[in-house]
Amino acid sequence: MKPITYLKLSLDILMVLVFALLFNTRVFSGLPFHEIAGLVLGGVFLIHLALNEKWVKQMTAKVLNSEISLKTKIRYLVDVLLLLSMIFIVVSGIMISKTILVGVLKASNNHMFQSLHIVVSYIALLLIGIHLGLSWSWVKNTTKRLFRITQERTVFGKLGIAAVALMLGFGSYTIYSQTNLSKVSVVQSTVNENQVSADRSGFQGVPPNGERDGSGYGGRRNEGRQKSGSGANVFSVLITYLGVISVFSALTVYGLKLQSKKNSGIDAA
DSSP states (O other): OOOHHHHHHHHHHHHHHHHTTTTTTTTTHHHHHHHHHHHHHHHHHHHHHTTHHHHHHHHHHHHHOTOOOHHHHHHHHHHHHHHHHHHHHHHHHHHHHSSTHHHHHHOSHHHHHHHHHHHHHHHHHHHHHHHHHHHHHHHHHHHHHHHHTTTTTTHHHHHHHHHHHHHHHHHHHHHHOSSSGOOOBBBOOSSSSSSTTTTOOOOOOOOOOOOOOOSSTOOHHHHHHHHHHHOOOOOHHHHHHHHHHHHHHHHHHHHHHHHHHHHHHHHHO
């Protein structure tokens, strides 16, 4: 396998893991890690685009061509939306920064950008799942070549199925528990006393008592606790949000399979 393929797969895995961790600002050092990792993620995403520059240029020039498959066009659209989402997440994160880049880009309405930061982050989470689903054949084949997995190694296959099932379970539960939009939160505290606790949700924003100082991220009263972090379970955060990604990825993969079977049936007729 070519070194560039190793690099692409490694960057993809890194981006997904880091993005999942950003949904809870209590991991590692708290807000400092959240903001630094967010900036690093933005840089890695640009490297990812540069490595796929040839495909991006070709698709941009031919995306409206009737010879291009619908799947490829959808993937291109998803990638464009994901790029725009990542740009907004990074820029809005800088605008509401509380530790690293305070005042570099000051938000005119801190609360509004804080709310948009979370909404777009959840949209990006969905788009990442769809992107992985659309690229699943490449991911699966590359992983098999990397670990030299053959059809005879049924143990690895069963372990993979078990891991996917576990993540799908966690992801489905997370989606179900946050179906109510009032449960969507931004940094470490809830919008009001009726919302989910900080232990259950990542991006959270206002102290449980509802007080604010207009500075974002839950105000100064919450800032000290955010900076120091409070030892959030990294494994739990990863499983939860990787599970959400896996749900949308699985839905995309099986949607493509159903569409393929439907087209095969039409052709046979």
